[in-house]
Amino acid sequence: MTKPSIPRGTRDFSPVVMAKRKYILEAIEKVYRTYGFMPLETPAMENLSTLTGKYGDEGDQLVFRILNSGDFLKEVPVEKKDEATGNYKSLTPHISEKGLRYDLTVPLARYVVMNQNEVDFPFKRYQIQPVWRADRPQKGRYREFWQCDADVLGTDSLLCEADFIQIYHAVFKAIGLKDYEIRINHRKLLEAVVEKANASAHFKTITVIIDKTDKIGIDGVAKELAQLGLGGEQVNIILSLLAKTPFSMDLINQLSDKLKGSKLAEKAIHDLTELFQLTGKGNQKVFFDGSLARGLDYYTGCIFEVVPTSVKMGSISGGGRYDDLTGVFGLKGISGIGISFGIDRIYDVLEELQAFPKDNAIFTDVLFCPMDDKAIAYSIPLANALRGENIRTEIYPQASKLKKQLDYANTKNIRWAAIVGENEMQNNSVMLKHLTSGKQELVDKDKISIFID
């Protein structure tokens, strides 16, 4: 017999853990719905032609591939079979045509393009599903994890950006997370600065480097930029952007002065100004962060990231605007913006702050404890009546010793036990015991629900 195990980087979620995860997921979903986002689900597997080439070379390596069913070797040309040893990459396209979804954004783009005649723009959808990546798991990083995306496609209105900032506030309020910071930046501002530093050829690498500012510090960034071959003056221009300051009109004006004459900067300043006007004041938790870059290179406008401030943890949400997500599938000119919550990290944050509600671990309100088989039959209609009033009720399935039944109630954090024996049945009642206080009372069988809080 083999020892049971699950693939590395995957997890089981116990009932207690699931209750907490649901608490977060339902809060997010509820907020999304209040802003008019509609649910969308897509298959776990996509055709590889949909997935490959969208995430860069590294990303393509991380896509889980699904082996073709049946005689998967029959399509392989003979010469490939011969060279298969040590040359699996040339073999892969012949034996695998499908892969597991790598994120929710590409499937969204695929869906919109396939259904462009039915989709009404602006198209607001949310999607909460697992995604899979074939990389090395480590802390806070899994091969199967959940993304909670919301996107708006088909409008370049800055109201979307403003909405998402409000959504952040609403979600974190709903789950009781008080200490967080929303960081924003603009991709075109980054481009403008890199352009001013005369280093546009290295733009992509530079964004990766400055995105690490939190981790390696300003000095570390300077060092890596120098290693890239940039001169002192170039490095200084880029470093001058990295400060994090409260999001304000003053700040926007400063940026505007600093980058005068740049077309790219003009657009960015315009966006930030409008966003500021739409979000209004009272946003102490919103910061402009020049070091925020986000690795994904499809972002072209405002970008966001949310970081908890009272717990040492990476970003718990991110997002941004992209000009041309559906272009790769042949539908041009659709601007969009999206955000995504990292449920696993939010879970860890709430756990560390002990911010989950205590009654989250309670799954049953009342346990009927029958003393004999007749008592089981007696309990069924009573239990159903309680369930009809939305009281979570179960009947202990055997007329076991009372000690055993109460032990069961204790381990499940059940607060009420309805004990049913000869006496109770004769009196048309149950012995209702409150398990946290130990008090009990003979209660009429039709009036149980009155006592349940």
Added chain:
RNA sequence: GUAGUCAUAGCUCAGCUGGUUAGAGCAUCGGUUUGUGGUACCGAGGGUCGUGGGUUCGAGCCCCAUUGAUUACCCCA
């Protein structure tokens, strides 16, 4: 892909410079108590010490390999 750490009961871990029959707590089950729990007491089940090889009179402990877990780097959520 690179590097470090770890692997003993279902879980968390003890196990001395290598020495007789590998232990504890928790969890599970039974009992003390024919219908009153969370505490206490008694008892039971559960291990080829990740796997394979080597050194040795003797290996849970030392050496090599291998597999798995975990952490950091790359990249990412």
